[in-house]
Amino acid sequence: MTEQRIADLVNAFRNGDARALARAISLCESGEGAPVVAALHALAGNAATVGITGPPGVGKSTLCAALVRKARSAGRRVGVISVDPSSPFSHGALLGDRIRLAEHFTDPNVFIRSMASRGHLGGLAGATADAALLMDAFGLEFIAIETVGAGQNEVEIAELAQTTIVALQPGSGDSIQVLKAGILEIADVFVVNKSDHPMANQLRREIRAMLGIMQYEGWVPEVVATQALEGDGIDALWEAIERHALFLNESGEIERRRRERFAHQVRAIAAGRIRALVERAIATGSDDGDPYAAAARALASLGIQE
Amino acid sequence: MTEQRIADLVNAFRNGDARALARAISLCESGEGAPVVAALHALAGNAATVGITGPPGVGKSTLCAALVRKARSAGRRVGVISVDPSSPFSHGALLGDRIRLAEHFTDPNVFIRSMASRGHLGGLAGATADAALLMDAFGLEFIAIETVGAGQNEVEIAELAQTTIVALQPGSGDSIQVLKAGILEIADVFVVNKSDHPMANQLRREIRAMLGIMQYEGWVPEVVATQALEGDGIDALWEAIERHALFLNESGEIERRRRERFAHQVRAIAAGRIRALVERAIATGSDDGDPYAAAARALASLGIQE
Numbered sequence: 001m002t003e004q005r006i007a008d009l010v011n012a013f014r015n016g017d018a019r020a021l022a023r024a025i026s027l028c029e030s031g032e033g034a035p036v037v038a039a040l041h042a043l044a045g046n047a048a049t050v051g052i053t054g055p056p057g058v059g060k061s062t063l064c065a066a067l068v069r070k071a072r073s074a075g076r077r078v079g080v081i082s083v084d085p086s087s088p089f090s091h092g093a094l095l096g097d098r099i100r101l102a103e104h105f106t107d108p109n110v111f112i113r114s115m116a117s118r119g120h121l122g123g124l125a126g127a128t129a130d131a132a133l134l135m136d137a138f139g140l141e142f143i144a145i146e147t148v149g150a151g152q153n154e155v156e157i158a159e160l161a162q163t164t165i166v167a168l169q170p171g172s173g174d175s176i177q178v179l180k181a182g183i184l185e186i187a188d189v190f191v192v193n194k195s196d197h198p199m200a201n202q203l204r205r206e207i208r209a210m211l212g213i214m215q216y217e218g219w220v221p222e223v224v225a226t227q228a229l230e231g232d233g234i235d236a237l238w239e240a241i242e243r244h245a246l247f248l249n250e251s252g253e254i255e256r257r258r259r260e261r262f263a264h265q266v267r268a269i270a271a272g273r274i275r276a277l278v279e280r281a282i283a284t285g286s287d288d289g290d291p292y293a294a295a296a297r298a299l300a301s302l303g304i305q306e
Numbered sequence: 307m308t309e310q311r312i313a314d315l316v317n318a319f320r321n322g323d324a325r326a327l328a329r330a331i332s333l334c335e336s337g338e339g340a341p342v343v344a345a346l347h348a349l350a351g352n353a354a355t356v357g358i359t360g361p362p363g364v365g366k367s368t369l370c371a372a373l374v375r376k377a378r379s380a381g382r383r384v385g386v387i388s389v390d391p392s393s394p395f396s397h398g399a400l401l402g403d404r405i406r407l408a409e410h411f412t413d414p415n416v417f418i419r420s421m422a423s424r425g426h427l428g429g430l431a432g433a434t435a436d437a438a439l440l441m442d443a444f445g446l447e448f449i450a451i452e453t454v455g456a457g458q459n460e461v462e463i464a465e466l467a468q469t470t471i472v473a474l475q476p477g478s479g480d481s482i483q484v485l486k487a488g489i490l491e492i493a494d495v496f497v498v499n500k501s502d503h504p505m506a507n508q509l510r511r512e513i514r515a516m517l518g519i520m521q522y523e524g525w526v527p528e529v530v531a532t533q534a535l536e537g538d539g540i541d542a543l544w545e546a547i548e549r550h551a552l553f554l555n556e557s558g559e560i561e562r563r564r565r566e567r568f569a570h571q572v573r574a575i576a577a578g579r580i581r582a583l584v585e586r587a588i589a590t591g592s593d594d595g596d597p598y599a600a601a602a603r604a605l606a607s608l609g610i611q612e
Contacts, residue, residue, distance in 0.1 A: 034598035041595045129597070262597060263588050269601035270584045271577060277610065278576045282569050290347045291435070291568060292340035295575035303609045304583065 001032065010039045013138065018111060021138045025113060028130035037130060043137035045258075047079070048245055051145045051161030053186075058169040059193045062228040064146045065101050068110060069231075070238050071142040078104075079135035079143040082114040083128055111140060125156035126268040129261070132160055158186045159264055162257065163244045165237075167191040168207065171199035184210065187221045189240045195225035195233060219247050277302055307338065316345045319444065324417060327444045331419060334436035343436060349443035351564075353385070354551055357451045357467030359492075364475040365499045368534040370452045371407050374416060375537075376544050377448040384410075385441035385449040388420040389434055417446060431462035432574040435567070438466055464492045465570055468563065469550045471543075473497040474513065477505035490516065493527045495546045501531035501539060525553050583608055 001009075009027075012020035013036075024040070027033045050067065052060050064080065071078050080101060104110040113135075115128050128145065135143050145161055158164040166187035190207050192200055207223050222240045226233030248254035281298035288294075307315075315333075318326035319342075330346070333339045356373065358366050370386065377384050386407060410416040419441075421434050434451065441449050451467055464470040472493035496513050498506055513529050528546045532539030554560035587604035594600075 037598050038596050041597075044595070133597075259593065262593055262595070262600070265597040266588055266600045266604060267581070267584060269597055270588075270604050271581065273601065273605060274580050274584075274610065275573070275577065278573060278580075282572055282576075287565065287568055289350070289568070290344050291439075291571040291575055292343050294568070294572045295579065298572060298576050299579060304580065 001027070001035075003035075006035050006039070009036060013040060013134075014043075016139070018108070018138075021111060021134060022113070024134050025127075025131045028134070029115070029127045033130050037133065040137045041133060043139075044133050045136065046139075047132075047136035047141055047143050048163070048241075049132055049136075049143040049145060049161045050241060051147070051158040051164040052167060053147045053158055053164065054167035054191075055169065058167045059228050060146055060167055061101070063165070063167055063191060063193060063226065063237075064144050065104070066226075066228045066231055066234045067144055067237070068101065068104055068142075070234055071144075072104070072107065072110065076141040077109045077139060078111070079132075079138075079140035080104075080110065080112045081128055081131050081135070081143065081145045082112070083145065083147045111135060111138070125160070126265065126272065129160050129265045129268070133265075156264075160261055162248060162254070163188045163241050165189045165191055165241075167193050168203060169194055170197035170203040188219060188244050189237065190221055190223045191233075191237060192223065192225045193228055195227045200225060218251060218253065219244065274302075307333070307341075309341075312341050312345070315342065319346060319440075320349075322445070324414070324444075327417060327440060328419070330440050331433075331437045334440070335421070335433045339436055343439065346443045347439060349445075350439050351442065352445075353438075353442040353447055353449050354469070354547075355438055355442075355449045355451060355467045356547060357453070357464040357470040358473060359453045359464055359470065360473035360497075361475065364473045365534050366452055366473055367407070369471070369473055369497060369499060369532065369543075370450050371410070372532075372534045372537055372540045373450055373543070374407065374410055374448075376540055377450075378410070378413065378416065380544075382447040383415045383445060384417070385438075385444075385446035386410075386416065386418045387434055387437050387441070387449065387451045388418070389451065389453045417441060417444070431466070432571065432578065435466050435571045435574070439571075462570075466567060468554060468560070469494045469547050471495045471497055471547075473499050474509060475500055476503035476509040494525060494550050495543065496527055496529045497539075497543060498529065498531045499534055501533045506531060524557055524559065525550065580608075 009020050009023055013024055024033065024036045027036055052064050052067075054060055061082075064082075068078050068080060101110075101112055104112065113131055115131060132143055132145065145158075147158075164186050166184070166189075168190065170192060192203050192207070194200065204223055204225065211221060211223075222243070224233055224237045224240050226237055228234065248257065278298050281301045282294070285294055285297050285301070315326055315329055319330055330339065330342045333342055358370050358373075360366055367388075374384050374386060407416075407418055410418065419437060421437060438449055438451065451464075453464075470492050472490070472495075474496065476498060498509050498513070500506065510529055510531065517527060517529075528549070530539055530543045530546050532543055534540065551560075554563065584604050587607045588600070591600055591603050591607070
């Protein structure tokens with residue numbers, strides 16, 4: 001992109017043109033976002049970001065739609081990032097997700113974006129971080145980051161959020177086992193969705209028991225029961241999110257999280273750039289079967305000594 | 307570790323001392339494996355490695371135990387790597403897994419190792435790659451790599467294996483959705499475990515339908531029904547694994563996979579070393595909120611220009 005076209009894009013973005021926001025995010029996805037982020041990052045820093053994760057089928061999209069409705073009724077401008085790990089088999093789910101958000105499609109104060117690209121140097125997490133930063137800079141005040149599954153990507157993406165909601169489903173039996181390493185550790189608020197299920201109380205007890213085992217410092221995760229389809233419990237969830245935001249602000253934790261998030265983003269970008277260089281060094285190097293020696297040679301060829 | 311102690315370890319390893327193998331793997335886990343791998347890597351290259359992955363509860367451990375039994379009855383020396391993503395909540399599962407392998411505990415020709423460390427520079431996948439390489443160098447001929455869940459780590463770890471088995475469970479309903487991005491794409495053999503389940507045939511049809519959608523070149527994944535607890539279908543699975551090994555050899559694909567695996571391992575080690583350097587550069591750098599600029603500064607401080 002020429003400098004002139006970038007300047008035009010930045011201007012349109014500053015003037016509140018949602019198409020410019022969409023275009024800026026696309027540039028980041030394809031690895032060309034650096035100049036746009038350089039021009040706009042200073043506008044960010046005001047949004048509340050909420051990550052929603054949990055096993056498939058738990059009702060994350062319904063929960064997300066209910067939170068968007070709540071945020072809109074509180075007068076907030078809203079962004080939704082729907083994270084799709086690019087599986088050919090998750091398109092159906094994603095389509096379903098978007099249908100649940102359909103009531104917000106015509107609302108100019110709700111910006112919905114799904115992330116599926118792998119072109120970003122920092123991977124999906126890097127592209128999502130850029131999208132959240134740009135939405136924030138655009139003036140969106142409540143940003144929901146919804147993930148399609150529960151895996152490594154989701155842990156990384158939850159690290160972008162100020163408040164992370166882990167949704168669980170009663171009666172799924174192996175809900176605890178399904179949770180991947182680290183998923184439990186990142187929860188700020190647990191949601192027991194489908195609270196009308198006969199096993200809902202048991203799941204709440206199980207979560208409380210797990211929380212008792214974990215050693216939390218500062219914030220202890222709250223447990224909220226919802227029936228997102230009917231809107232039940234959404235007010236309580238909203239209040240838990242606000243209490244968590246208050247805790248972050250009063251404890252100074254918010255600044256620590258912001259720094260961590262930033263370092264995480266820098267790391268992802270730097271690692272991506274280096275990956276391309278290492279790839280080249282590997283391709284031109286010899287292969288005698290000793291991976292440590294080959295790694296040392298590849299690094300040495302980049303001028304990096306250990 | 308002193309050079310003398312490393313030389314002693316390498317000698318004991320060459321003499322077939324299983325404790326030396328265990329110690330060498332531990333060194334790799336803690337990031338100190340380079341000299342041991344340098345001395346031993348040339349002995350590797352003869353093992354058949356089989357990865358077993360799939361959603362929790364599908365019976366991976368039972369399947370793994372049945373394959374170990376089969377390999378032993380074929381006279382092969384066996385290694386088992388059980389990959390635990392270090393969640394405080396997966397210890398129970400891991401314990402259960404090991405119980406299923408209990409009949410092999412006293413067999414000197416079965417070496418069982420669970421990987422949980424995060425000390426390895428290349429992460430869990432890097433440590434697992436080292437363990438597989440060392441077991442191979444030790445003379446183990448059949449190496450089963452079993453993963454506890456189905457996520458990003460599992461995709462990386464499956465890349466280490468010559469043959470990847472994806473196990474699925476009938477009647478789990480969302481079995482397809484549960485599969486994370488990339489999991490389907492890595493399968494060489496699908497196993498429908500618990501084949502006595504009334505939904506088993508439906509799951510086989512679903513898998514075949516999915517295979518019809520995918521565009522495979524060369525090897526088309528086989529679908530095998532097992533009832534691992536009873537040993538049913540294990541012979542058929544073993545034959546599928548052998549057909550796949552034959553395909554790899556005859557097509558020359560095995561050499562391509564070996565090179566890819568090696569590059570993957572080098573990449574993991576190099577990335578780990580660089581991560582530590584980038585971390586230092588980030589810690590000493592300034593933070594004005596532009597992650598791309600900060601990444602460029604961090605790289606420049608390492609002498610890397612873009």
